[in-house]
């Protein structure tokens with residue numbers, strides 16, 4: 543059955559609704575960033591650029607880097623945008639744009655998606671300027687209230703532990719990323735467990751003029767521990783998208799990894815004075831290894 547016009551929405555030029563891309567625009571390996579201005583920081587390293595498309599915060603550059611076809615896309619902030627990004631990227635490769643039907647299982651394509659983002663460290667031993675690769679992501683956002691994500695026993699226990707520690711009325715979700723890209727890209731990086739927050743201020747314990755409902759939120763995040771057979775689990779850093787990537791990546795069958803340039807440390811109160819350098823170093827490392 544073709545998917546209805548109201549669900550699988552194509553623009554007049556045949557491109558998908560928000561990303562404004564057509565299937566032959568993208569490569570199988572995709573670097574994603576939050577900030578649209580970070581896209582040219584990556585594509586400036588390309589040998590050639592074949593496609594430049596923008597709609598809203600989704601800026602896409604496609605080109606060749608050392609003979610490899612790469613796509614860079616910005617997402618803006620928050621897991622609501624990651625819901626759009628992952629569903630539309632998946633549609634570009636796994637839905638037939640003519641028949642409007644999902645491709646059969648044997649024809650499905652697994653994309654390789656690498657998020658290059660900025661993030662704040664929660665623990666004092668993860669200094670500003672370091673690069674952290676996410677192993678587990680814990681989502682405090684509500685996205686997975688709407689999808690049948692299957693979590694392992696350990697993931698459910700970690701997420702339930704976070705719910706209990708914070709006294710939340712809903713259970714967060716927890717997803718371990720796939721191994722392939724972590725092995726390919728992560729050498730020398732801190733391996734961490736990333737908390738994805740539905741906001742930059744209150745949900746990350748920042749107080750400007752508004753008080754927090756959970757006054758010791760940062761301490762609760764910092765002190766959270768879960769003892770598993772693989773060792774002690776702690777939360778290392780936070781940002782606003784990774785758990786959405788890992789959960790949707792698992793459900794749709796794509797390889798996803800989140801690489802984090804640590805620009806703040808909430809234990810020491812520092813913010814990087816050279817954020818561009820920290821991000822540019824991570825971009826170079828990613829391009830070298832991809």
Ligand SMILES: O=P(O)(O)O[C@H]1O[C@H](CO)[C@@H](O)[C@H]1O
Pocket residue numbers: 575576577618619620658659660661742781782783
């Ligand atoms: O630098 P990006 O990729 O946007 O990532 C982080 O920075 C933004 C907040 O400043 C949030 O999107 C957070 O996840």
Ligand SMILES: O=c1cc[nH]c(=O)[nH]1
Pocket residue numbers: 660661662663742746780781782805806
């Ligand atoms: O502290 C930080 C830094 C970057 N991005 C975030 O979401 N939080």
